[in-house]
Amino acid sequence: MTVDLRIFTEPQQGATYDDLLAVARAAEDLGFSGFFRSDHYLHMGGDGGVGPTDAWTTLAGLARETSTIRLGTLVTSATFRLPGPLAIQVAGVDQMSGGRVELGLGAGWFEAEHTAYGIPFPPLGERFDRLEEQLAVITGLWATEPGATFSHDGTHYPVTDSPALVQPSQRHGVPIIIGGGGRRRTPALAVRYAAEFNAPFMAAPDAGRLFERVRGVAADAGRDPGSLTCSAAQIVCVGRDEATLRRRADAIGRDLDELRSNGLAGSPDEVVEKLAAFEAEGAERLYLQVLDLSDLDHLADIADGVLHQLV
Known part of the structure; x- marks a missing residue:
């Protein structure tokens, strides 16, 4: 099996920069290829703990x-920032990293995080229009x-004669x-703008249908479908x-049986089998959502029991 594994965190649930740094360094030391974080300003369940951190501020420090x-967001919201800045x-x-x-x-x-921090939240159609323009401006x-x-x-982000002086290292x-x-x-x-297409939080067959659709769109557009990584x-x-599994499920407020049905939960061998199902559907990369950022032993167990079976 050759599927690539990355660690994915949700800091809006309550995490400091130091918490994220500890996880990122552990992920790097253990051999995971990437450390990614969500881009949210409000918790979803619970009380939010120490409160949100800004995605690109923390990634600058981690860089x-x-x-x-590898470092990044899954995903930055186009409603939060203007495309030029x-x-x-x-x-x-990217330069810093x-x-x-x-x-x-x-x-x-x-929507709640927008109203909580005074961020405009237009209707869905307009949000997609703005996303498309942001992609055009950023890549341009x-x-x-x-x-x-x-x-x-x-319409939303007109740009005139920008010198575009700050360029990525890549x-x-x-x-x-x-x-x-x-x-x-x-x-x-x-197909037009991305290097990677991600299917978030769905069963392997459903992800496979999405991969098939996006690769079909790529072929119709004249793009090599193999040039688009599916994750x-x-x-x-x-x-x-079982005791360790239940303790870890309890720590994030989830039922273990439900996690086994709707996530990558179980013994290392069980999880490797689940990963194989995603790979069979065309996934080349998996982002492993880790919710208890204080449990660095969990990362070590994933690396020792799962990651090392894939290399």
Whole structure:
């Protein structure tokens, strides 16, 4: 099996920068290929603990305090930031990391976090229009040659004669990740702008149908379907015995039987079998959602029992 494994965190549930740094360093030391975080400003269940941290502020810090692991968002909300400043921000973090950053970008969906922090939340159709323009602006700025300027005649984000001076370290720009279950616009945007398409939190056969659809859109558009990495995101709960599994499930407020049915939960061998099902459906990469950031032994158990079976 050759599926790539990355660690994915949800800091809005209550995590400090130091918590994220500990997980990122552990993930790097244990051999995971990436450390990703959500981009949310409000918790979903619970009390939010210490409160939210900003995704790109924390990734900038992690860029200087790690050395090999890939870093990014799954996913940044297009409603939170203007595309020009976001392009500068992400390019700067990419420079700080030596070219290890990836940008997951989505339309935004969690209305409560917008109202909680005074962020406009337009209707869904407009959010997708804004996402499409953001992708055009960000990739256009990154593709601008030295000495040239970039302009975009957009409805929401018109840009005029930008010098586009801040460029990512990665030669062809920061890889973009687009995901979701949309049947029309999401695959089209992924094929046009993304290096990776992500199927979040769904069963392997459902993810496979999404992969087949987006690869079909790629073929119709004249893009090599194999040039688009297909990935999935799943909650993970691994333990070598039932007592450990139940303790870890209880720690994140989830029922173990439900996790076994709807996530990557079980013994290392059980989880490897579940990963094989995703790989059979076309997934080349899995993002393992780790919710208890204080349990670094969990990461070690995943690495020892699961990751080491894949290499």
